[in-house]
Every structure is written in C-alpha cells, then in structure tokens.
Amino acid sequence: MMTVAVNEFLDDLRGGRMTEAPTVSVQQGQLQGRTVNSPSGKAFYSFQGIPYAKPPLGSFRFKAPQPAESWDGVRDATSEGSVCPQIDPIITKQFTGDENCLYLNIYTPNLDGAFLPVMIYIHGGGFRNGSGSASLYGADFLVEKDVVVVTINYRLGALGFLSLNTPEVPGNAGLKDIVQAIRWIKENIHNFGGNSGNLTVFGESGGGVATAILTASPSTKDLISKAIIQSGTAINHAVYQKCPISNAKKLVNILGGEAEDVDDILEFLNATSAKELVEATEKLASDGVEFGVTIEKEFGDVEAVLTESFYDVLTSGRVADIPIMIGSTSLELTLERKSDDLQDLIPEELHIERNSEQSLEIAEGIKSLYFKGSHTGVESLNEYLELLSDTMINIHTHRHVKYLVQVSNKPVYYYKFDYVGELNWSKKLLASLGLNHAGHLDELGYLFSNEMIKDVEATPQDLKMRERMVRLWTNFAKSGNPTPEENYYLTVTWLPVTHDNLYFLNLGSELSLGSNPDKAKMDFWDEVYTKYFRIWDQPRTNTEEAVRKTDIIISVTEQTPVAYQEEIVAVSVEETPVVTNEIIVVPETTPEEPLVQISETPEPVKTEPVIVDEIEVVQESSPVQVVDNNGVDKEEDVHEIEPTPVHISNGNSNEVKKPRTSNEIKMVQQPNGTPKDVIRANDPPEDDLPKNIGVNKFVNFFESLGGKK
Known part of the structure; x- marks a missing residue:
C-alpha cells in the first residue's frame, strides 16, 4: 500500500x-x-x-x-x-x-x-x-x-x-x-x-x-x-x-x-x-x-x-x-549441420563454381581459419556455428558498416552483444549444446519484457545489463548519441566508426570499446569478396517476366456500328502481338473490308489473312453466345482473335522486325454456353467510347460500366 x-x-x-x-x-x-x-x-x-x-x-x-x-x-x-x-x-x-x-x-x-x-x-x-x-x-x-x-x-x-x-x-x-x-x-x-x-x-x-x-x-x-x-x-x-x-x-x-x-x-x-x-x-x-x-x-x-x-x-x-546503430550477437545461428562440405558455406553471391580450383581453395582457407582440428564431429560444433553465424549474418553486417562509413556524413555505431545471463532468450538452447555465448535474439531479453522469461529470476548483473541496454538504445533515440555522458552504467564513450578504425562497443559483462571485431576472420572474407564479388553480377533489377493474358468478351449484333467493330479490333491488334519462332515477310496491303464481319450463318467461316498497320493476323470465326438488343441469347458468328504468328514489315522485303509479347484477347464461354462477361458493342453510344485506347485502358473502360475483371 x-x-x-x-x-x-x-x-x-x-x-x-x-x-x-x-x-x-x-x-x-x-x-x-x-x-x-x-x-x-x-x-x-x-x-x-x-x-x-x-x-x-x-x-x-x-x-x-x-x-x-x-x-x-x-x-x-x-x-x-x-x-x-x-x-x-x-x-x-x-x-x-x-x-x-x-x-x-x-x-x-x-x-x-x-x-x-x-x-x-x-x-x-x-x-x-x-x-x-x-x-x-x-x-x-x-x-x-x-x-x-x-x-x-x-x-x-x-x-x-x-x-x-x-x-x-x-x-x-x-x-x-x-x-x-x-x-x-x-x-x-x-x-x-x-x-x-x-x-x-x-x-x-x-x-x-x-x-x-x-x-x-x-x-x-x-x-x-x-x-x-x-x-x-x-x-x-x-x-x-x-x-x-x-x-x-x-x-x-x-x-x-x-x-x-x-x-x-x-x-x-x-x-x-x-x-x-x-x-x-x-x-x-x-x-x-x-x-x-x-x-x-x-x-x-x-x-x-x-x-x-x-x-x-x-x-x-x-x-x-x-545516425545508425548496427550490430549482432556473438553466436547468431544454431542451425542443424546438414553437410560437412565446407563449400556449402561459401556465400552464393560470389558465384563460384562448386569443386572448381577457386572453390576448393576458399574451403581450405575456411578450414584452416575456423577449425583447430577436424571440421566434422561434435567436438567442432562451436567452431562450425561460429562459421555459420559469420556467413549468414556477421560478414554482411561487417560489410554494411564498411560501406556506410564511406558514404554517410552521420555517425555509425557498431556493436557486438556478448553477454550471457538469465534473460538471454536462447540460454537454455545453447546450454543444452554446451555453448556459452550470446545467441540470436538474446539482446531482446534486456530491451523488452517478455512472457517467456517473466518467471526467470534475474541476477543483479542481469539487471545492470538491462539498464545499460535500455539507456544506450533510448539515448540514441533521443540525440543520436548512445553515450552522451559517462555514468555508473555507461562507463565508456562509444565512438562511431571511422575510415581507419571500425570502432565497436562490446556489450559483455563489462562494456569495452574495441576496434575491428573478429579482425582475422573479417580480413579473410574481405579478401575473398575483393577477389570474387562483383556488384554487377548481383540482381540489380527484377527481370522475371510475367506471362499473362487478358480475357475480354466482345459480343456484337447486326446493328453494331462498323466504327465500333474497327475500334475493337484496332485495340486487339495494337496490343496483342504474340511471340513466334516463325518470321515471314509479307507485302504491304490495305484491307478493304471491315475487320470484324457479321455472318448470318452459324457455320465457321475462314477468312484470308489481312494486314493491319503492317501486322498480319489470321482471323477465324466461330459460333458463340451473344446478346441481341432485346437481351435474348442467340448464336452469332463473331471473330475470335487468337494468338497467331505475327509478321511485321516496314515495307522493305529484306527487313524483318522481331515480334514482341503481349496479352491474349479472346472470347470465353462458361460451361453453360453463356459468355462469362458481355460487352454490348452498341451500349454505350459510339461517341462515348474513347478512340485509340490500348487493352488496359479498354479493360478499365469496360470495368467502369460494371463489368468484372
């Protein structure tokens, strides 16, 4: 009370x-x-x-x-x-x-x-x-x-x-x-x-x-x-x-x-x-x-x-x-060892061919640097996990710091968390493996309260470390400087990295300022990256192409204005070229007939290829369900524009241009024979339909009328 x-x-x-x-x-x-x-x-x-x-x-x-x-x-x-x-x-x-x-x-x-x-x-x-x-x-x-x-x-x-x-x-x-x-x-x-x-x-x-x-x-x-x-x-x-x-x-x-x-x-x-x-x-x-x-x-x-x-x-x-603070723990990862081949731990971004002379040389360098004896077996587990932690997190953190110091005008503070106490999240796991290191997530036990460790009895040293961590993090948030002044908890001044020295704060049982953490190992990896890493070999943009088709259902009636018919086909031809291995040079001609023809017979009618804007499209008609002006379903002949060989000519019979990919436009029927979606070509009025629109704009116009995607 x-x-x-x-x-x-x-x-x-x-x-x-x-x-x-x-x-x-x-x-x-x-x-x-x-x-x-x-x-x-x-x-x-x-x-x-x-x-x-x-x-x-x-x-x-x-x-x-x-x-x-x-x-x-x-x-x-x-x-x-x-x-x-x-x-x-x-x-x-x-x-x-x-x-x-x-x-x-x-x-x-x-x-x-x-x-x-x-x-x-x-x-x-x-x-x-x-x-x-x-x-x-x-x-x-x-x-x-x-x-x-x-x-x-x-x-x-x-x-x-x-x-x-x-x-x-x-x-x-x-x-x-x-x-x-x-x-x-x-x-x-x-x-x-x-x-x-x-x-x-x-x-x-x-x-x-x-x-x-x-x-x-x-x-x-x-x-x-x-x-x-x-x-x-x-x-x-x-x-x-x-x-x-x-x-x-x-x-x-x-x-x-x-x-x-x-x-x-x-x-x-x-x-x-x-x-x-x-x-x-x-x-x-x-x-x-x-x-x-x-x-x-x-x-x-x-x-x-x-x-x-x-x-x-x-x-x-x-x-x-x-201002940036950046760092890692002393033993980040404890993943299961699935292979004893050290080539498996050569970073992928180096693009080194497996079993090549370079790959074997790097693997041998790893072995001599990280392992005192054999690199297999339980006795080498601690060394293996240190290697794994480096290749997955520590090398990248080290390189990030080195790049930052080259380009930033603001302070960069580098740290290593190496404290082992009762509030470490991974303490039980690492202890079961016979390891005495700070693991992945362990610093979080000193920054946040957590239900998993609420019943853990913290030692006086744990409480002191918590106070240190909280002060460092909040001081940085307040002013960009984690150690604005020395006191009982913060007994050192944390210096930012420089071009000459990668200063870092070691967060162990006591705070200490060091330079170039894990220097021998990082020097080895710096040499490997200098020799083999090429920034231009990395994925600089996303190059995987999306393959897509846009299904647009176009239904017309005998009363459909010819201008609409021409507009619909112009949109289709404009944005629906298809990649083909067949390149054919054709003479330039001018179509004299409408590109969409309305047939009164439900029998399929083949038409000859025509050239529109110097692109040949093979047309074929087939009976589909359409809607007449009274809303009654009936079968009409409507041309279906399918992916076909595309032949491009500039008028010179000796020159062939490469076709490009695009969307497929076709009419689709539901299993019951009715169109999945219907655009009435005579609704809205002709003057309301924008001219010279591409497929995407046409789809947007269609959707604005209440249609579905």
Missing part, C-alpha cells in the same frame, strides 16, 4: 494524476486506452489494436495497404488486434492469426505534448511469423526512459510478400505495411506526446533487414530520423526472392492448382483460405522456398519500396543520411 501511495504522489508531482481511461483523438476518430504499470511500478499509457490501414481483405489481399478508415464514437484501444496469419513458432506450432491484422500499439509516459522521441519496433521472424504483441515485446523498460514506443504488425509469408511482377501485385506488401504504419505514426503521434520529427526505427533479424531497407527506400525519405539494425541486414543475398513468379507457381502447385498465367495464379490464390496459404508456405519453406523481399518492377504511378539492388543504393550513397 505504501508503494502505491508513493507512486500516486509521484504522478501528482509530474503534472497531475494519470487518467485511468485516457482518450486520444487521431485523424480517424477517438481512441480510449488504459493506464498500466511497469515492473518498477511506474505508470504509463497503453493504446493497443489501433488500425493504421484498411483491413487487407478480399480484393485487397496481396496488394499495398490502403489508408485506415474513420470510425464513429470512441474506439476501444485496450487490447491488441489479431496477429497476421502464421504458424505459431513457439507455443502451439499451429496456424494462428487473421488477415484483418494491420494494427499497431502505442505506449507513452505522457499525453501532454511533451514531444518525446519515438521508437518504432519492427519484429523479426524471417518474414514468416511474429507480431508486435506485448507478450513478446513489452515496452515497459524503454518507456521508463521517457520515450514513446510503437510496435506494429505487418503481413507475412505469401500474404505479405507474394510478387507476380504486375502492377496489381508487384510484391513487398508487408514492407509497404510498415511504411504505411510509419506514415500513420508521423501524422498522429503528437497526440500521444511523441515528436513526429524524431522517429527512430529499430528491428531485429527480419526486422533488421526491413529497417535497413527503409534507410534505402524512397518511400520513407524524410520520415525516419535514426535507425538501429540488429542481427540482420539487407546486404544478405538470402533475403531476396530470386524468381518470385516461380515461387508463386510452386505455391499454387503445392495447393493442388496448375495455374501458369499470373492472372490465373492470382485468381487461384485469392480463392484460397489464409490458413491453406500459410500451411503451404511453411511446406515450401522447408524445401528452401521463401517469400521474402522482392526487387520490384517499376509500374508508372505504383509506389515501390525497392526497385533496384540494395548494394547499388548503399554504395552510391543514396541511403538516408541519418
């Missing part, structure tokens, strides 16, 4: 008693949160389950997020929203979540316009699982240092990272969710006591990769003030989808479908439940097929997160010129 009274008295001193049910206004409406207490007893405000985007349901699945909708009245913000669909990796190992999951949580010590620095956390999970839930990332300790903390959900797996290389599904929807969340925070955080001009983005593992990409993306230009990249970086070749359409086809196949065309793929996957998609994604992941980041194709006004190699953006100095 005495403690409660003291806390209430302190709250009064800070400017009045905290409201039990605080209400805040945002652009979409009002939110009612709640007051909670940190483990030390300090009260702060919690607002959870805030929608930052429209639910990505129905036709919005796989697409970029849309701005959140407004609501009437006061919205309850006292509990978290659903996590995004995934397989729970920790507890149930079963499907969980809901597609209506684009929510964020805000924790703040003050609502009275204090303009506190804001820390936005991006969770990890390999872009397949995770969430911003307080059960994993409780903000208690950070908020105690007078910062506003925001945690977010974003779409995962195929739901967040499917790419068909089309304007409709260009990829990276999950990253675009994060961008949309940051924009929402920028516009609204002042209502929660936060400074919209001081946003620090930080993330670990997959969240570290996402944070790195945000520093290079034009979509977040001028949005973020600082970044903390933990145990993951966008330099890592493994985080990208090399063949996103191929991955999409594999997803369809494992679900029992056979779609090849990207429109058919999208239709199939849109008709599949989220649970089936997630379970199929997990099966593919076990075979090494991951739905990760895509280098997006550029499509006019379609906003992209990343349209070129991260290497290019970084090395050319086009990353955000902001």
